[in-house]
Amino acid sequence: MRDRPEHRPALAGKAVFERPGIRLEILPEGHLLHVMGSIDAESLAGYLSAADLAQSSLRSAGFRQWFVVGDNKLAPVRIAALSSILQGKAFVSDQSHGRVRIALSGPHAAEILAKGTAVDLDPSVFPEGRSVVTLFGHVSLHLTCTGLERFELTVLRSYAEHLHEELEHLAAAI
Structure with a gap:
């Protein structure tokens, strides 16, 4: 008998949701490391390279x-x-097991997100590569612009299903 259940992706079985002008998909549960410390993006990128990341x-x-x-x-x-490379500069916390990434893309993506968050998603203000911690309704999430009309939402695992259902509902109404 096993002492613990097998890992099951939080949104297992959810198919890609696609309508004209919108696509909602679950991204792979790969890795998500939270790095905290007195370090800038350029230096951290160099350390990531040194760690083969x-x-x-x-x-x-x-x-x-x-x-x-x-x-x-x-x-x-x-x-x-x-963690060893960053010792004395920053701390690493593996959050891979506790967060889920969802992609929302298409010409209506910003319109759907605007219904749940107060972030100005105009490309001149929120260009590719920009990230922000915000709320979508009552759910806290990390929002990143990953391309033209493409966003990635990272949410705590326990809120993933709720957020996905809310996004499907809003997308179906477009």
């Missing part, structure tokens, strides 16, 4: 806080290697 996306998550995000799971030894 240059392919990961680096996103601002608040004052002196960063998310290192990627589609592939990381072995604990790779996370430990990054």
Whole structure:
């Protein structure tokens, strides 16, 4: 008998939701590391490269806080290697198990997001690569512009299903 249940993705079984002008999809549960410390983005990018994590996306998550995000799971030894490289400069907390990433894209993506958040999503204000911690209704999330008319929402695992259902509802109304 097993002592613990098998890992099941938070939104397992959810198909891609697509309508004219909008696409909602679940992104792979790869890695999401929370880095906190007295370090800037440029320096952290260099350390990521040294830890063989240059392919990961680096996103601002608040004052002196960063998310290192990627589609592939990381072995604990790779996370430990990054922690070792950053020792004395920053701390690393693996949040991969506790957060879910959802992509929302298409010409209506910003319109749908505007119904739940107060963030100005105009590309001149919120360009590709910009991230912000915000609310969508009552749910706290990390919002990133990943391309023209493409956004990624990172949410705590326990709120993922609710957020996904809310986005489907708003998208169906377009």
